[in-house]
Amino acid sequence: MVKLxxxxxxxxxxxxxxxxxxxxxxxLVMFEQDGCHYCIKWDNEIxxxxxxxxxxxxxxxxxxxxxxxxxxxxxxxxxxxxFTPTFVLIRDGVEQARLEGYPGEDFFWGLIAKxxxxxxxxxxxxxxxDSQSGG
Numbered sequence: 001m002v003k004l005x006x007x008x009x010x011x012x013x014x015x016x017x018x019x020x021x022x023x024x025x026x027x028l029v030m031f032e033q034d035g036c037h038y039c040i041k042w043d044n045e046i047x048x049x050x051x052x053x054x055x056x057x058x059x060x061x062x063x064x065x066x067x068x069x070x071x072x073x074x075x076x077x078x079x080x081x082x083f084t085p086t087f088v089l090i091r092d093g094v095e096q097a098r099l100e101g102y103p104g105e106d107f108f109w110g111l112i113a114k115x116x117x118x119x120x121x122x123x124x125x126x127x128x129x130d131s132q133s134g135g
Contacts (some may be wrong), residue, residue: 028059031086033066038102039085043106058121089115
């Protein structure tokens, strides 16, 4: 009976009658605004490589203009950002952590890693990096 139930479940999933539970969505939102000097600095120093890093693969970047209508997409637990850029770690539309301002390239990576270090995706990304490097 257990084998039959597993077979039926497998067929239902494979044919699309049932779907697997949705995976939680984790991403990093960068709140920016026109004329923001530090946003431009981040774009020049970090922007070109962010998506290629473990941090970028773990929490893909979404840019949001602070002055536009974004409120229906994101639930901020610490209120509206006061400074740009502000980086907010979002899981399923809800704020998990925040970095206000751009402290420069040397500090950015460590602060972002600290924000995502407890996320399961980060642990999986570290394990994948270790396996690729032979460690």
